Amino acid sequence: MSTIKKQINQSIWKELMLHFDTVKHPEFSIANIAELMRQAIINGTPYTILTGAGCSKSAGIPLAGGLVEEMNSQFDVQLSNLTEKDRSNYNKCMNALTHQERRQLLQNHIKEANINWAHIGLAALMNKGYTQRVLTFNFDNILMRACGLIGLYPSIYDFTNADVNLQNLIIDPSIIYLHGQSYGFRQLNDENETKNHANSMTNFIAQTLNTSPVIVAGYSGFNDGFFEQINKHYCGEQRLFWIGYEKEVPEHLQNFFKKYKNHAHYIGGQDADDFFISLMQNLDCLPDFFTNHAQHTIRILDEVIDFPMPNTDDGINIMSDLRQQMVELGKQILSFTAILNNLMIEGKYSEVIEAVERKYSQIFVDNDTSDIDEEIKYVYSWAQVNQANKDWLGLKNKDFDINDNKIQSIFRRFEKAELLQPDMYEVYLKWGVLLSTLATLKSSVELYNESSEKYSKAININSNRIEAYNNLGANLSRLADLKHDESYINLAIENLLISENIDPTHVYNLACAYVRLSKFEEAKTKLVVCKENQTLPPKNYLLNDPDLEILRQETWFNDFISDL
Known part of the structure; x- marks a missing residue:
């Protein structure tokens, strides 16, 4: 299988929440959201979906930080009147550009953008009526292209040039561009423009929030006039789900979700592609374009x-x-590989596993996989990893024995994946994460050692990725506690320094290890790097991490986290 095809398949097949670091379940699972969307159709109130930049990132459209870097590179003269601090502020930089220069900045990205799975999922939901209206802050045409791909042509409205008081004339299904389109006459970029525009839409926003349930995805709401309107008009009349990339509720949203804790729900740690793929799979609405x-x-x-025909009425x-x-x-009849690929796209991992094991039953008995096609091996191994993840998330009770049949069944999934793909990095990485999670729950040295062995195998397969080094470093730190042997901290630092050399922005675990060795200045330096690169854990985690207990007594640390 080609490298490109593998990358595409990984983005399609990657199961939402593909991690094993917790058995804590969000208040609502994606399956729960899917069920509520089914109910909404029956009740005649399909969901409205609000999308932001995060939904277009994987398609090739940069987020605000990436655009700031480009503006500083491409429009250095235009930004010359800005202070160094303002040159890192998206709104300030955009305000310094003319409207034509803003269009120039965005057009190349939009022309080169691919259709990503977040927008295919949105189009599929619209096609089946689960949503009738998508409001977007984005300028790109990716959702329109995704709709065209499956033969759906919704109404398109640009609210920078529309009379929002005529909202009752909107014909659904529809896509509403809140800040303009890339090729439109206006694109609203800077803070004053967007805030004034949000104020002009106050009645529309109020009606939307109070007449249909809402999903917000890929939108931060930070320092934004539109969120001020949401905060002003939402009253719990309809349910609201906020799908966020950050695992915990961001501080600027916390009061909102505390106020409406029974009706507004933050679902964190979500990638837009993964979320909409999983929602599409749960609603069984994958477009037939793919299957x-x-x-x-x-x-x-x-x-x-x-x-x-010329000169005739006939054709x-x-x-x-x-x-x-x-x-x-x-x-x-579709080829066996094509059938498996379709099942993977639909999220039917257990059916993939059953089909392969049925077709190659003797091979699994003999443990000789040489006759299985490499692509089938790859698909099967991913199916086992994803199904293991599903099985793990299905365990709601933390109080289980390591010999529990369900836990052993998950282990066997990894063993079978390893049998077919012994050189697959992800198999050992996810296996190691599961083992280290169980080790933490059971305070087990043996399980930490087994987990570390899996991470070491992952590193041997691919020494250019940071996850296994970081996780191995964390394991060794825990072993130092359990075995009362601080030499493990030095081993942890060895691995974490390798990780830092690969990616110098993800150094939180290294900071914690330095604290353990009382190297507080080194720890402070690494924490500052994390803050500058937005790789710190959530504030609540920092306030409870036992590794940082001694730092929480320091004034500088409390000042450091005060604005998170």
């Missing part, structure tokens, strides 16, 4: 009229042959 290509093409061709159906080819193609 039934021939039928999808026939449906499109059926909308095309006969080709008109000729020149595409009849193409239609017939599609009909014949649809009758063909």
Whole structure:
């Protein structure tokens, strides 16, 4: 399988919340949200979805920080009147550019952008009626392209040039551009523009929040006029889900979610692609473009009229042959690999596993996998890892024995994945995470050692990724506690320094290790690096991490976390 295809498949197959570091469940799971969306259709109140920049990031559209870097590089003269501090502020930089320069900044990214799975998921939800209206702060056309890909053509509205008082004339399904389109006459970029515009939409926002349930995704709400309107008008009349990348509720949203804790819910640690893929899988609404290509093409061709013959009222159906080819193609039996790929896209990992084990039953008995195609091995191993993750998240009770059948079943999934893909980094990484989680729950030296062994195998396969080094360093720190042997801290630092050399921005574990050795200045330096690069854990974690207990007595540390 080509490297490119592997990267594509990993983005498609990556199960939401693919980690084993907790058995704590969010208040609502994605399966719960899917069920509420089914109920909303029955009740005649489909969800409204509000999207921000995070939904377009994987398609190739930079977030604000990336655009700030580009503005400083491409428009150095235009930003010359800004202070050094203001040159790192998105709104200040945008305000220094003319409207044409802003369009120039964005156009190249939008032209080169791919269609990502967050927008395919949005299009699929719209196609099946689970949402009738998507409001977006983004300027790009990715959702329109995703809709066109599956044969859906919603109404398009640009609210920078529309009379928002005529909202009752909106024809759904619809996409509403709140801040303008890339090729439109206006794009609202700076803080004053967006705040004034949000104020002008106050009635529209109030009606939206009070007449339909809402999902917010890829939008931070930080220092933004639109969130001020949400905060002002939301009253709990309808349910609201805020899908965020940060695991914990960001500080600027905490009061909102405390006030409406029964009706507004923050679902953290979510990647937009993963979230919408999982939602689409739970609602079983994957477009037939991906699973039934021939039928999808026939449906499109059926909308095309006969080709008109010159000087006559007759026409000729020149595409009849193409239609017939599609009909014949649809009758063909899909290859085994294609069937597995379709099941993976639909999130039916257990069916992938069953199909492969049924087809190659003797091979699994003999432990000789040489006759299995490499792509099938790869798909099967990912299915086992993702199903192991699902099984783990299904364990709601922390008080279980390591020999519990369900835990042993999860271990066997990793063993089977290893059998077919002994050189797959992710198998050992996720296996190690599960073992270290169990080790933490049971304070088990043996499990920490087993986990460390898996991380070491992952490192041997790929020594250029930081996850295994970081996790191994954390394991060694825990072993220092359990075995009362501080030499493990030095071993931890060895691995964490290698991780730092690969990625100097993710050094929180290194900071904690330095604290353990009373190297407080070194620890402070690493924490500052994390803060500058937004790689610190949530504030609540910092306030409770036992490694930082001694630092919490220091004035500088409390000042350091005060603005998080």
